[in-house]
Amino acid sequence: MNLQFLMDGLVVGATLALGATGVTLTYANLRFANFAHGEFLSWGAYLTMTLAGLVGGLSGAPLAAQDPFSIGMGLLACALLAAALTGVLALLIDVALFRRLRQRGTAVTAVMASFGVSMALRALLEALYSTSPRYFSEELQIALPLGAGMRATPDQLGVCAVTVLLAAGVALLLARTAVGRQMRAVAENPSLAQVVGIDVAGVIRTTWLLGGALAAVSGVALGLLVQVRPSMGAELLLPLFAAAIVGGIGSVPGAVVGGLVVGIAEAATVRFIGAEWRAAVSFVLLIGVLLLRPTGLFGRRA
Amino acid sequence: MSGSWSGWLAYAASFGVMALIQGVACLGLNLQWGQTGLFNVGVAGFVSVGAYASALLTTAAVEGRLGGCGLPLVVGLIAAMVTAGLLSAAVGAVTLRLRSDYLAIATFGIAVVVDLVARNLTWLTGGPLGISFIPRPFALLADRPLAYAAASFALVALITFAAYTLLERLVASPWGRVLRAIREDERAAASLGKSAAAYRLQAFVLGGALMGLAGALQAHTIGFISPENFAASVTFQVWAMLVVGGTGNNRGVLLGALLVSALWSVTGLAIAAGFPPEQQARAAALRIVLIGLLLSLTILWRPRGLMGERTAVSRHLDADD
Numbered sequence: 261m262n263l264q265f266l267m268d269g270l271v272v273g274a275t276l277a278l279g280a281t282g283v284t285l286t287y288a289n290l291r292f293a294n295f296a297h298g299e300f301l302s303w304g305a306y307l308t309m310t311l312a313g314l315v316g317g318l319s320g321a322p323l324a325a326q327d328p329f330s331i332g333m334g335l336l337a338c339a340l341l342a343a344a345l346t347g348v349l350a351l352l353i354d355v356a357l358f359r360r361l362r363q364r365g366t367a368v369t370a371v372m373a374s375f376g377v378s379m380a381l382r383a384l385l386e387a388l389y390s391t392s393p394r395y396f397s398e399e400l401q402i403a404l405p406l407g408a409g410m411r412a413t414p415d416q417l418g419v420c421a422v423t424v425l426l427a428a429g430v431a432l433l434l435a436r437t438a439v440g441r442q443m444r445a446v447a448e449n450p451s452l453a454q455v456v457g458i459d460v461a462g463v464i465r466t467t468w469l470l471g472g473a474l475a476a477v478s479g480v481a482l483g484l485l486v487q488v489r490p491s492m493g494a495e496l497l498l499p500l501f502a503a504a505i506v507g508g509i510g511s512v513p514g515a516v517v518g519g520l521v522v523g524i525a526e527a528a529t530v531r532f533i534g535a536e537w538r539a540a541v542s543f544v545l546l547i548g549v550l551l552l553r554p555t556g557l558f559g560r561r562a
Numbered sequence: 563m564s565g566s567w568s569g570w571l572a573y574a575a576s577f578g579v580m581a582l583i584q585g586v587a588c589l590g591l592n593l594q595w596g597q598t599g600l601f602n603v604g605v606a607g608f609v610s611v612g613a614y615a616s617a618l619l620t621t622a623a624v625e626g627r628l629g630g631c632g633l634p635l636v637v638g639l640i641a642a643m644v645t646a647g648l649l650s651a652a653v654g655a656v657t658l659r660l661r662s663d664y665l666a667i668a669t670f671g672i673a674v675v676v677d678l679v680a681r682n683l684t685w686l687t688g689g690p691l692g693i694s695f696i697p698r699p700f701a702l703l704a705d706r707p708l709a710y711a712a713a714s715f716a717l718v719a720l721i722t723f724a725a726y727t728l729l730e731r732l733v734a735s736p737w738g739r740v741l742r743a744i745r746e747d748e749r750a751a752a753s754l755g756k757s758a759a760a761y762r763l764q765a766f767v768l769g770g771a772l773m774g775l776a777g778a779l780q781a782h783t784i785g786f787i788s789p790e791n792f793a794a795s796v797t798f799q800v801w802a803m804l805v806v807g808g809t810g811n812n813r814g815v816l817l818g819a820l821l822v823s824a825l826w827s828v829t830g831l832a833i834a835a836g837f838p839p840e841q842q843a844r845a846a847a848l849r850i851v852l853i854g855l856l857l858s859l860t861i862l863w864r865p866r867g868l869m870g871e872r873t874a875v876s877r878h879l880d881a882d883d
Contacts, residue, residue: 387848536678546667
């Protein structure tokens with residue numbers, strides 16, 4: 261049997277994992293499903309592209325690629341800046357909207373508000389950049405043989421490596437640092453965390469910055485491997501939720517494993533059933549987990 | 563002169579038809595969210611299922627597609643409600659016992675799956691091309707636009723009024739009181755022996771059935787449906803109507819439906835008049851940004867909408883407000 265679908269699934273899973281990490285953190289710390297999270301992926305990709313265009317225009321030459329990848333250090337720097345900007349965007353939306361809903365004690369309406377924000381953010385991208393797809397690089401990459409009949413391009417392997425590094429970094433941040441402990445405390449019980457003197461508002465700010473930045477990296481990875489479109493993030497929203505819930509809300513390793521599970525299930529569906537049903541996979545996984553184990557693989561009982 | 567007047571009247575009537583149809587879906591959403599506190603982010607999916615169910619049963623037979631039974635309109639409308647209701651029951655049975663935003667995610671997923679089925683099961687749904695030649699109730703009047711629009715408006719207004727009256731009765735009944743009790747304090751309701759799960763499921767199914775009815779009405783008004791008619795923006799518009807009009811108030815819902823539809827039409831006309839053709843797709847996206855802003859600002863500054871829920875207090879108490 262050709263195992264290429266496993267490799268394809270791992271790559272899709274790697275692009276999902278960072279986005280799902282952001283979903284799981286905001287879900288756990290802010291206690292609502294943010295339907296605008298997919299849009300942070302799209303905004304991250306478009307901001308990166310705009311910054312790269314600006315830098316390229318100012319320096320008079322497009323950003324150089326770093327062999328064997330199709331992008332170079334210049335674009336990575338733009339992506340880092342775009343990730344920071346996306347984090348700030350998430351923070352601004354929180355200040356303007358979600359924070360006020362929390363203060364008023366009507367956090368339940370936040371889900372609805374986030375759905376409105378998601379539509380508006382996506383439509384704004386369509387108005388600014390039109391709906392036609394864009395690409396970070398026109399370069400065609402040769403897939404390298406990896407053994408067992410599997411192949412992957414250098415870009416795909418690079419995305420997997422970046423995901424592993426960033427996910428490990430976030431897991432360490434949560435496990436070992438003061439900020440991480442505070443985040444876990446807020447996720448566990450916000451009122452109790454407040455009582456022991458944790459700056460809950462600060463933790464929430466960190467959560468948005470981190471979630472937005474990770475989403476942006478995920479969006480750049482997706483844009484690099486597939487294409488950049490205004491609806492790219494919205495189409496990933498269901499897979500992201502599925503990954504976060506399969507892994508267990510609040511668990512970073514869970515989000516990564518969940519991303520891989522969703523990615524491989526999607527690739528297997530494309531291989532054995534038909535590419536047109538790919539988008540239904542997340543829903544089937546989601547319902548399966550909600551029926552059998554609502555806390556997910558690594559989640560704790562609520 | 564009289565020609566242009568009848569033209570405007572026909573436009574107003576067909577505008578009213580579309581606004582009321584979305585109003586029916588919004589009445590369903592108000593039962594789910596406004597009265598019972600259940601998130602449904604997949605309104606478009608339930609509307610779509612209703613539209614397809616009725617279209618399949620009422621169209622004439624077509625080579626290569628299932629259905630085409632040529633049944634009367636009434637059968638189609640009832641089947642639309644039953645199908646959308648059954649789908650709601652299935653989704654509700656899985657997710658209603660879990661935390662509330664899992665329902666939101668699951669309904670969002672249902673809308674994605676319904677869209678996939680509509681696009682890919684060509685033998686059932688006609689695929690991306692959709693279903694055409696759906697019987698329109700007043701097709702005999704088709705060459706007289708004003709009479710056609712007026713007759714359609716009368717029919718849809720009658721159905722909307724029936725749905726509104728039914729819901730007002732239900733909301734005022736002991737059943738509606740239990741729904742609000744569960745929404746406000748589930749434990750207190752449970753301590754009085756009310757099964758929250760059962761009541762929630764009933765409200766969710768009835769709301770979903772109304773969305774299916776709205777879909778069928780849309781199919782029979784336009785005479786044509788395709789997956790494009792049931793994009794996520796439908797869900798978004800229906801939610802905007804509910805929030806702007808007044809969550810929990812059925813009259814507010816209908817007012818919101820008229821206002822948001824009017825805003826949608828007026829901005830649509832403005833874009834058609836004010837932008838060159840190649841810019842219109844991008845300008846149209848700004849309409850969604852506008853409605854999104856309207857939704858967010860209403861949630862922030864006027865959370866009760868234009869007509870908020872009337873507080874229902876026992877007549878044996880002194881209501882001082």
